[in-house]
Amino acid sequence: MTQLPIRKDLVGKSPYGAPQIAVPVRLNTNENPFGPSPELVAELAKAISEIGPKLNRYPDRDANALRADLAKYLNAESQVSLAAENIWPANGSNEVMQQLLQLFGGPDKSLVAFDPTYSMYEDYCRNTFTKYLSVARNEDFTIDKSVLDSALALQPDIIVLTSPNNPTGTIIDMSDIDYLLANFAGVLVIDEAYAEFRPAGTPSAVSRLAKNPRLVVVRTMSKAFSYAGARVGYAAASPEIVQAIQLVRLPYHLSTVTQAVARVALQFSDELQGQVTLLRRERDDLESWLKDQGFEVAPSGANFLLFGAFGDRNEVWEQLVEHGVLIRQTGPSGWLRVSIGTPEENQAFKTALLQVTNRTNGK
Numbered sequence: 001m002t003q004l005p006i007r008k009d010l011v012g013k014s015p016y017g018a019p020q021i022a023v024p025v026r027l028n029t030n031e032n033p034f035g036p037s038p039e040l041v042a043e044l045a046k047a048i049s050e051i052g053p054k055l056n057r058y059p060d061r062d063a064n065a066l067r068a069d070l071a072k073y074l075n076a077e078s079q080v081s082l083a084a085e086n087i088w089p090a091n092g093s094n095e096v097m098q099q100l101l102q103l104f105g106g107p108d109k110s111l112v113a114f115d116p117t118y119s120m121y122e123d124y125c126r127n128t129f130t131k132y133l134s135v136a137r138n139e140d141f142t143i144d145k146s147v148l149d150s151a152l153a154l155q156p157d158i159i160v161l162t163s164p165n166n167p168t169g170t171i172i173d174m175s176d177i178d179y180l181l182a183n184f185a186g187v188l189v190i191d192e193a194y195a196e197f198r199p200a201g202t203p204s205a206v207s208r209l210a211k212n213p214r215l216v217v218v219r220t221m222s223k224a225f226s227y228a229g230a231r232v233g234y235a236a237a238s239p240e241i242v243q244a245i246q247l248v249r250l251p252y253h254l255s256t257v258t259q260a261v262a263r264v265a266l267q268f269s270d271e272l273q274g275q276v277t278l279l280r281r282e283r284d285d286l287e288s289w290l291k292d293q294g295f296e297v298a299p300s301g302a303n304f305l306l307f308g309a310f311g312d313r314n315e316v317w318e319q320l321v322e323h324g325v326l327i328r329q330t331g332p333s334g335w336l337r338v339s340i341g342t343p344e345e346n347q348a349f350k351t352a353l354l355q356v357t358n359r360t361n362g363k
């Protein structure tokens with residue numbers, strides 16, 4: 001291949017992405033397995049026919065109506081009282097994170113994350129010339145004060161905590177978040193992409209926003225809302241942070257179509273909550289089943305499970321693909337991650353896994 005004159009630090013790098021393989025059972029990217037309902041789809045059609053004639057105009061640059069709807073949703077979901085000025089939406093929480101790094105990162109800044117975690121944080125740092133640092137979680141993927149102290153000792157400008165964490169599913173205790181809020185003067189980002197799947201009664205970090213102007217909680221409609229294809233994520237933060245993000249956002253970054261389809265889904269949040277409840281139950285059932293088969297499973301508050309440990313996880317992964325089941329090779333070596341699917345998909349996964357690992361279900 002001819003050498004393009006690209007940035008030195010990008011030479012030889014591969015783009016992020018799980019393999020998109022066309023198999024019957026795809027449990028590899030933590031999507032919600034249930035598509036939007038016919039009622040929701042009918043409302044989408046209506047919304048699109050309303051905005052269609054106005055697409056010659058740029059979108060509402062500030063996405064005011066959507067921000068108000070998202071605030072209303074979060075207020076009900078996490079018993080807080082946020083307003084539109086606390087919310088910043090973009091094309092997936094990935095774009096929100098990149099904007100945060102463009103704003104708070106940069107050549108003289110650093111970010112700390114807690115390994116193993118979402119691999120994109122390192123990419124956002126690379127893309128914004130921010131120094132990426134990481135601190136290891138405990139053996140069982142939890143975080144405690146001593147792990148947090150190691151992070152603080154690095155004197156970062158930004159700390160990112162993912163809760164529930166991807167790929168381990170681990171929930172961070174609110175007392176640990178409070179510890180950072182009390183002891184860290186930089187920007188604390190809590191990535192709550194999977195927050196809706198947390199066990200009932202677990203508080204969200206949005207409950208800490210009122211008193212902490214340097215806290216940012218990032219959420220997405222990609223997982224619980226069955227809306228990965230719509231590309232909508234958002235930050236909840238102080239009005240000061242929300243205003244500052246606008247320094248780095250692209251003009252009219254969120255299309256009229258995206259804003260409208262996001263608002264339609266938010267009208268259906270109660271219906272979607274029903275699916276979340278079912279997926280949580282399926283997750284807990286699958287966790288018990290995997291343990292019964294003798295696998296190790298990380299306790300998960302998300303819509304996926306990390307399990308292992310395999311001598312050759314690539315072999316297991318490949319054979320599962322041959323059985324028509326796609327999961328994900330990610331996280332610590334020897335472990336695999338499976339997203340929670342429909343009850344039928346989860347059954348197909350169990351059957352295939354037993355065949356692949358030569359275990360019988362007779363114990």
Ligand SMILES: *Cc1c(COP(=O)(O)O)cnc(C)c1O
Pocket residue numbers: 030091092093094095118162165166191193219220221222223228231232233
């Ligand atoms: C899936 C995921 C996201 C969501 O990304 P979107 O851009 O909103 O689709 C964010 N953070 C983590 C840790 C994730 O696993």
